[in-house]
Amino acid sequence: MEHTIDRNNKKKAWLRGIVSAILIVGSLWLLQRLLVPKYVDGIVEGAFVAEYYKEEKDFDVIFVGDCEVYENFSPIVLWEEYGINSYIRGSAEQYIWQSYYLLEDTLRYETPEVVIFNIQSLQFDKSQNEAYNRMSLEGMEWSMSKVNAIKASMKENEHFLDYVFPILRYHSRWSELSATDVEYLFKTKKVSHNGYYMRVDVKPAEQVPEGRILSDYSFGENAWKYLDKMTALCKEKGITLILIKAPSLYPYWYDEWEAQVEEYAAENDLRYINFLELQEETGIDYNTDTYDAGLHMNLSGAEKLSVYLGRILAEEEGLPDRRGEAELAAAWEEKIADYEAEKAYQYEYYGINKTVTELK
Amino acid sequence: MLFTSYEFLGFTAALFLAYYCVPKKCQWPLLLAASYIFYFIAGPDYLIYILATTATTYGAARLIEQNADRQSAYLKEYKAELTKEEKKDYKEGQKRIRLRWLVVCLLLNTGILAVVKYTNFMIANINDVLAAFGGNRQLSFVTLALPLGISFYTFQAMGYLIDVYRGTIRAEKQFFRFALFVSFFPQLIQGPISRFGDLSESLFERHAFNGKTVCYGLQRMLWGYFKKMVIADRILAAVTTIIGDTGTYHGAYILVGMLFYTLELYADFTGGIDITIGIAEVMGIRIQENFNRPYFSKSLKEYWRRWHISMCAWFRDYVFYPVSSSGPMQKFTKFTRKRFKGALVRHLPVHLSSFVVWLATGVWHGASWNFIVWGLLNWAVLVVSEELEPLYARFHKRFLVGKSRSYRIFQMGRTFLLVCVLNLFDCYHALSDTFGMLASLFTSGNWQVLWDGSLMNLGLSGLDYGILAVGTLMLLLVSLSQRSGSVRDKIAAKPYAVRFCVWYGLFLIVLLMGAYGIGYDASQFIYNQF
Incomplete structure (x- = not known):
């Protein structure tokens, strides 16, 4: 009799333990989902990196880099004009070590023909801002690339565990939760167009400040190390690495920096395109093609740059026109429809009148 | 770590x-x-x-x-x-x-x-x-x-x-x-x-x-983390702001600073001890209690029996007793008893011994004059209280207030305020600042800062104040409940669902409302350099 009671008590204790554990894990998971930023409105840049994983991964061109790639090139135009299947793995102030590990992460799924890296981030030798780290890293799926990216990116006051359990980082966000946090608890919203962040509004570049004098114009050792790693990785995988400098007028791009990149590209037999020097060729007009006074391109500027870049990729790098692939073309049709819809929405939102022909 | x-x-x-x-x-x-x-x-x-x-x-x-x-x-x-x-x-x-x-x-x-x-x-x-x-x-x-x-x-x-x-x-x-x-x-x-x-x-x-035992130990640790992370580390921002700028924060701010620091010190120190005792308890090791609801003390003497008990006992056993029973002190006792009459003179050897203890306690607390003065002020208050004891007794008898509940509450409030004032010597490291700030309480006349919204500029938001108020209320309720026995025993007697809700609820409070991580300057425990 006693033996049976004892066994029943033990069973009861086990059951309690299991139910409690499920409740704890479940509620913590739910809380974490609720508290992490959703990046579906306002600052949407934190959502870009994660969107890649939902794609059919068969891209010919992968862009890596900071806002100078995700705001300045439109994969839709590359497809429409040249049949190039491309994706931008960009994120806000993406540091070069993050670009490297994002590329490494991409190569877990596919091997593109061309990788395009914007060299603006060479100016940083260590991470500057935790918020940017978060926006670049949190969206990555877990792999050794993500682990290494976090380790390479963490500032002194950051902790690896905070990336593993983001609730530890966002624990106090409960006081600023909005309806969006509840709405997107279990779902997400696409905010980019193959990694491209669209803005149609216009703010001409009028007074661009001169760059301040620096004590040392040399790029840091760490930055070079990751550029070397990226070059080596591309060589190893048979990928063509193209270095670019987007035509952003600010932050200032120094001649001394330009010389170092040119020398590196020459030494490593890499194509380097500095769009700042190609204003005439690309047709960029800083009165109409930027939405923030020269920092980033708007849609008009991004489309002009994409047309120019697409020609190089198609004609000089020999990338195939894949518009004839029915399945891929169908997928792009949907993307183009989304792109056009947002274009129309934004023109209306910003009060810009465009005719249907212009929109096309 | x-x-x-x-x-x-x-x-x-x-x-x-x-x-x-x-x-x-x-x-x-x-x-x-x-x-x-x-x-x-x-x-x-x-x-x-x-x-x-x-x-x-x-x-x-x-x-x-x-x-x-x-x-x-x-x-x-x-x-x-x-x-x-x-x-x-x-x-x-x-x-x-x-x-x-x-x-x-x-x-x-x-x-x-x-x-x-x-x-x-x-x-x-x-x-x-x-x-x-x-x-x-x-x-x-x-x-x-x-x-x-x-x-x-x-x-x-x-x-x-x-x-x-x-x-x-x-x-x-x-x-x-x-x-x-x-x-x-x-x-x-x-x-x-x-x-x-x-x-x-x-x-x-x-x-x-x-x-x-393991469960009790973990509960004790959790309670310690609640005190430390939800209360002490949160209120630290306001304390640091007030102490850090004597030019701006004087007068009524000092009253706020004293209260906040006293709360922070309690939550930080007792929280740390809860964690220590809890860790030991998980491993079946018993560590003596170091606090016994000190802010319920009705006198400073009682306070020092209930605050940092192990330190006070150490000074009592290894400084006070040896000094008071030493040869020179015995001779001095005999000398005073033979030559003089009156309570003060009779108590003089004890007061001298306790002077040594409080001097040592002050020195132990920190290498600066403010701690030494803090120690000696404690000694002075204790001596004055001791010597005025007969007067108090007559007063209590005359007005029949000695045992009334309201008078006991008054005594507790008075002792708490006294401790707050003494703690000010712990806040400002320059004695001139401490005395200057104490004096500003009576001279600044800026009492309007208590209600005109100025307190929202101390590094705490309205939400922070709300959390602190609820947290402090929880501390108070737990302390009151402890008078009739162990709170953990009381919770353990409840059904499992209630126990689970209490402890998991407390865990969530620490997790979500704890002042930790980036954005919070997780302070060192106040006592870990002693």
């Missing part, structure tokens, strides 16, 4: 697991290894200090005990042959030898403490004196690392040595066991200052896994 760091939590969790997985005979060696790893992580250079204290105290205690044993054996062997005088001479001779060992070891270890903690304080004072006499030469300050918990482990080791000398306890024969007593890591951060007699049994005995 701070109590609130992930590293500490990981370290402790791994230790708990290992503690119940290793053979029971290996439990205390495992704790020793863990304690030294903990100390090594805190600073590899610190190891030399704790090792020096451990080795010298162990050696001195063994020598003292061997001498005492030899003395007993000799007297037993020659009981018949020796005259009473010879026995007395022999005993005194041996006692002198033991005293020599004791004094040498005490001087050595307090010397280490004094050098690392007080050298720059001494240099600053010498420089002040030199400057006062018009000297141009100034001594340079030295850079000395203050080993983690040096005051705690030094006092713990010295207490042990004195107990061995007094014959209260037997000296520990195994060096490594003694090393664990000195270095037991949860105590290194904030104390308490344990006695060998109290701690050793449960520290070295073998512990089988006991669900209830």
Whole structure:
């Protein structure tokens, strides 16, 4: 009799333990989902990196880099004009070590023909801002690339565990939760167009400040190390690495920096395109093609740059026109429809009148 | 490693697991290894200090005990042959030898403490004196690392040595066991200052896994983290703001600062002790309580019986009693009793002894004059209270207020306010600032800051104030509930669903409302440099 009671008590204790554990894990998971930023409105840049994983991964061109790639090139135009299947793995102030590990992460799924890296981030030798780290890293799926990216990116006051359990980082966000946090608890919203962040509004570049004098114009050792790693990785995988400098007028791009990149590209037999020097060729007009006074391109500027870049990729790098692939073309049709819809929405939102022909 | 760091939590969790997985005979060696790893992580250079204290105290205690044993054996062997005088001479001779060992070891270890903690304080004072006499030469300050918990482990080791000398306890024969007593890591951060007699049994005995003990220990830790992270670390922002700018924050702000600091000190220190006791409890080790709801004290004397109990008991047993029973003090007592009449004069030797205790307590708390003045002010208030006791008694009798509830509440409020004022000496390191800020309470006349929204500029939002208010209310309710027995026992008597909701709820409060991570400057525990 006693033996049976004892066994029943033990069973009861086990059951309690299991139910409690499920409740704890479940509620913590739910809380974490609720508290992490959703990046579906306002600052949407934190959502870009994660969107890649939902794609059919068969891209010919992968862009890596900071806002100078995700705001300045439109994969839709590359497809429409040249049949190039491309994706931008960009994120806000993406540091070069993050670009490297994002590329490494991409190569877990596919091997593109061309990788395009914007060299603006060479100016940083260590991470500057935790918020940017978060926006670049949190969206990555877990792999050794993500682990290494976090380790390479963490500032002194950051902790690896905070990336593993983001609730530890966002624990106090409960006081600023909005309806969006509840709405997107279990779902997400696409905010980019193959990694491209669209803005149609216009703010001409009028007074661009001169760059301040620096004590040392040399790029840091760490930055070079990751550029070397990226070059080596591309060589190893048979990928063509193209270095670019987007035509952003600010932050200032120094001649001394330009010389170092040119020398590196020459030494490593890499194509380097500095769009700042190609204003005439690309047709960029800083009165109409930027939405923030020269920092980033708007849609008009991004489309002009994409047309120019697409020609190089198609004609000089020999990338195939894949518009004839029915399945891929169908997928792009949907993307183009989304792109056009947002274009129309934004023109209306910003009060810009465009005719249907212009929109096309 | 701070109590609130992930590293500490990981370290402790791994230790708990290992503690119940290793053979029971290996439990205390495992704790020793863990304690030294903990100390090594805190600073590899610190190891030399704790090792020096451990080795010298162990050696001195063994020598003292061997001498005492030899003395007993000799007297037993020659009981018949020796005259009473010879026995007395022999005993005194041996006692002198033991005293020599004791004094040498005490001087050595307090010397280490004094050098690392007080050298720059001494240099600053010498420089002040030199400057006062018009000297141009100034001594340079030295850079000395203050080993983690040096005051705690030094006092713990010295207490042990004195107990061995007094014959209260037997000296520990195994060096490594003694090393664990000195270095037991949860105590290194904030104390308490344990006695060998109290701690050793449960520290070295073998512990089988006991669900209830483990659960209780974890609950105690959680409550400590609540106090520390939800209250102390949150209110710290306002305290730092007020203390950091005497030009802006004076007058009514000082009242707010005093209250906030007193709350922070309580939540931080008692929270740390809860974590320490909880960690030990998970492993079946019993550490003495260090607090007994001190803010319910009705007098400063009572407060010091209920606040930092282990430190007060240490000073009582190892400073007050030796000083008050020393030869010169006995002579002085006889002298005053013979020559003078009146309570004050009769109490004078006791007051003198307690003066020494409070001077030492002040010095122990920190290497600056504000702590010394803080100690002496405590002493002065205690002496005045003691001497006015008959007057109070007459007042209570005359107005029949002595036992009324409202009067008791008044006494508690008065004592709390007094403690708040005394704590101000802990806040400002320059005495001129402390006195200046105290005076500004009566001269600034800026009472409107209490309601005109100025308090929202102290680094705390309305939400922070709300959390602090609820947190403080929880502290108060738990303290009130403790008067009728253990809160954990009361919760344990409830159905499982209620227990789960209480403890998991508290965990969520700490997780979501704790002031930790980026954006919060997780402060060092206030007491971990003592």
